[in-house]
Structure formats: structure tokens, C-alpha cells
Amino acid sequence: CLACSSREINVDLKAAFENVVLNRRFFSWEDVERAVEEFQSITFTHYIHSQSQRASFSSFKYNFVVFKCAFGNKRKLQGTGQRNKLSKYLDCKSLFRVVLNVNEYIVRSYIMTHNHPCTKSFMRCDPWFRRLSEEEKENLNPVLQQSSSCDAVMEHVRNKYQKELISDDIRNMKSKTALGRFSMFQLVITDNMGRGRPVMFAWTKKEFTEDVRWILNMFQEIMGDTSSTETFVMDSSHAETAAVSQTHRNANIQLCSFHVCRALCRKTRDRRAKAYLCRLVSTESKRR
Known part of the structure; x- marks a missing residue:
């Protein structure tokens, strides 16, 4: 899936971030994770750890963590006349920094402007949103073995797990669950x-x-x-x-x-x- 657009897009999620994250107090790292997960599920975004430092205190996990948008890495430069390679990265600048302040975590700085759509359909470009749990994969094996159509499997996952897979996901799973599979x-x-x-x-x-x-x-x-x-x-x-x-x-x-x-x-x-x-x-x- 290619995450790209020919026109300029600016999606400002400052209000949602202030409401879900900034208005809370975090006395443990688990509190931070819960708030970030809630924010991501509401806004259809995904943030990853780009920088972090482990804390030496047993009751705290990190001294600081920089959360960066999953679409934030820069594209690799292409030579003149070369074919463009598919990539999800868009050099999105959205990030926020969480630091340990005495006995609680606080958000020190943040940028909540994204240069890509923050919608459920667009998030299919990020494999993290399409990932199935081990239990879901196990329950899906009979469907993969019986169905020869990727569309049928995609519809089954959409209806049962509310996740949007792409054809490459189905083919990868089928190759791992095929009956009589043998490396030769x-x-x-x-x-x-x-x-x-x-x-x-x-x-x-x-x-x-x-x-x-x-x-x-x-x-x-x-x-x-x-x-x-x-x-x-x-x-x-x-x-x-x-x-x-x-x-x-x-x-x-x-x-x-x-x-x-x-x-x-x-x-x-x-x-x-x-x-x-x-x-x-x-x-x-x-x-x-």
C-alpha cells in the first residue's frame, strides 16, 4: 500500500491531543500507554518510539520517550530517471515528547499537524493497523485453507475483527499455513x-x-x-x-x-x- 498524495494536506489534531492526553496526569508508564492508545484509536494515528532513555528507578520505566508518527521517516532519495519505489513514509513532522518530572510523566512538547489523512481507510498503509493477534491468526487458518479468493478472506476479517487487510497480507499468511508445506x-x-x-x-x-x-x-x-x-x-x-x-x-x-x-x-x-x-x-x- 502506498501512502502518498499529490496535494498538500494538513490535519491538525491539537484539540484531540489536549483533550485525551494533556488533561491527564501520569503517575506510571502504564498510564501514558493507555492515554496514547486511546488517542490513536480515536484519531486513527500511530506513533512509534523514535528516541528513549531507560530510567534507573524501579517504579518508572523511562526517563523520556519521543513519540513520532509512523509515517514520519523520510523517503529515500531516488536518482534521476529511476523508478519510484513504493513506500508508506511521508516525512510527517508530528511528534510529542514525554519526560519524567520527579514522580510523574509530563508532555514537554508536541506537534500535532499531520501531512496525510488521519482516517481508517488511510491507515491501511500502516501494517500495524492490519496486524492480527496470534489467536486471530489461529482462528483464521481454516478460512485460509478453504478459500482460494483473497476478497473472501478480507471480507471475513473485516466482518469478524474489524480490520482491513490487503492482498499481500493474505498471500503471506497462506504461504505459512498451506497444507503439506515443504521448503524445496x-x-x-x-x-x-x-x-x-x-x-x-x-x-x-x-x-x-x-x-x-x-x-x-x-x-x-x-x-x-x-x-x-x-x-x-x-x-x-x-x-x-x-x-x-x-x-x-x-x-x-x-x-x-x-x-x-x-x-x-x-x-x-x-x-x-x-x-x-x-x-x-x-x-x-x-x-x-
């Missing part, structure tokens, strides 16, 4: 620079360098003299690259054209540049 990596070895027929299939539960090296050693025993192999064309897996460099020290390691094109296309938004780069990679691969 497939290694296929083909001849003629990856364009020929397969000469060996292998499967491993973990794609570590030791596992791939063992597979390549078995490949040498089965196929005979393969130490004269000149070039390996593979993806960007570090485990595979490290294993080949150990078992076939004299071979060249070449990144396959698909991964080269994908890496180049991530750096530009110009369609003509993408097409030109992909043709260039494809032509060079055919020459080799």
Missing part, C-alpha cells in the same frame, strides 16, 4: 549454455553452499569429466555461485540474461531504454 529448492543442469536438454535434476531442502557443492560433486561423478566446463550460466544465488567457484575453479560464471534484464529494468522507467537494454543483453548472450 530445485537445481536443473542443462547443456549448451542453458539452451540444450537437461542433463541432471536435483532437489534440496536448503539452498546452502554445502548442499549445492554436494550436488555438483555428485554431478561430476555421474557425468564423468566435467572439470573442463568453461562457463556456468546461473541466477544471482550466492550459494550456487560459491559452490561452482569451489568445484569448478577454472570455469567462468555468467549471470543469465533474464536476471540481467530484470536488474537493468529496475533502474529505469523509460520503455525504450528497457527494450534497448534487453535486446542488447539477448544479442550478447547469443554471441557467447
Whole structure:
């Protein structure tokens, strides 16, 4: 979910903050947490600890805490011509500082102006508002296993837990609760620079360098003299690259054209540049 807007937005929550937080006295950190939770639920905001210092007194938890809006981090700078990456961060300046004053907590300073909407629908951009408890996840497992539609699961969660999930949330949960789930990596070895027929299939539960090296050693025993192999064309897996460099020290390691094109296309938004780069990679691969 992308939290962004093409127009300037200023949402002032000063009155709500003064009514819910400033009008109270806090004699423990639990009192502060309850007030912040109430303020967040009323205003559809989410604040995180950006700075804090633990207190040395047993009866108090912090000396001070700076609460910062969850949308407050700055966006990463993008180079000219690069594709913009999805991000929820909007450099929101809203924050407040809670400090320990003798035997109670007080709010020393605050900024309650947000540069984004403070609504229930907009808060879907923050994963914190979509998070399910462990009990809710456990109760949702049968629905995930029986339903093939993300919309049906989203509607079920909306009606039962009053939370708004997105499709990525459903897919992540389904991958963790799928029946017969088994981690497996497939290694296929083909001849003629990856364009020929397969000469060996292998499967491993973990794609570590030791596992791939063992597979390549078995490949040498089965196929005979393969130490004269000149070039390996593979993806960007570090485990595979490290294993080949150990078992076939004299071979060249070449990144396959698909991964080269994908890496180049991530750096530009110009369609003509993408097409030109992909043709260039494809032509060079055919020459080799």
C-alpha cells in the first residue's frame, strides 16, 4: 500500500491531543500507554518510539520517550530517471515528547499537524493497523485453507475483527499455513549454455553452499569429466555461485540474461531504454 498524495494536506489534531492526553496526569508508564492508545484509536494515528532513555528507578520505566508518527521517516532519495519505489513514509513532522518530572510523566512538547489523512481507510498503509493477534491468526487458518479468493478472506476479517487487510497480507499468511508445506529448492543442469536438454535434476531442502557443492560433486561423478566446463550460466544465488567457484575453479560464471534484464529494468522507467537494454543483453548472450 502506498501512502502518498499529490496535494498538500494538513490535519491538525491539537484539540484531540489536549483533550485525551494533556488533561491527564501520569503517575506510571502504564498510564501514558493507555492515554496514547486511546488517542490513536480515536484519531486513527500511530506513533512509534523514535528516541528513549531507560530510567534507573524501579517504579518508572523511562526517563523520556519521543513519540513520532509512523509515517514520519523520510523517503529515500531516488536518482534521476529511476523508478519510484513504493513506500508508506511521508516525512510527517508530528511528534510529542514525554519526560519524567520527579514522580510523574509530563508532555514537554508536541506537534500535532499531520501531512496525510488521519482516517481508517488511510491507515491501511500502516501494517500495524492490519496486524492480527496470534489467536486471530489461529482462528483464521481454516478460512485460509478453504478459500482460494483473497476478497473472501478480507471480507471475513473485516466482518469478524474489524480490520482491513490487503492482498499481500493474505498471500503471506497462506504461504505459512498451506497444507503439506515443504521448503524445496530445485537445481536443473542443462547443456549448451542453458539452451540444450537437461542433463541432471536435483532437489534440496536448503539452498546452502554445502548442499549445492554436494550436488555438483555428485554431478561430476555421474557425468564423468566435467572439470573442463568453461562457463556456468546461473541466477544471482550466492550459494550456487560459491559452490561452482569451489568445484569448478577454472570455469567462468555468467549471470543469465533474464536476471540481467530484470536488474537493468529496475533502474529505469523509460520503455525504450528497457527494450534497448534487453535486446542488447539477448544479442550478447547469443554471441557467447
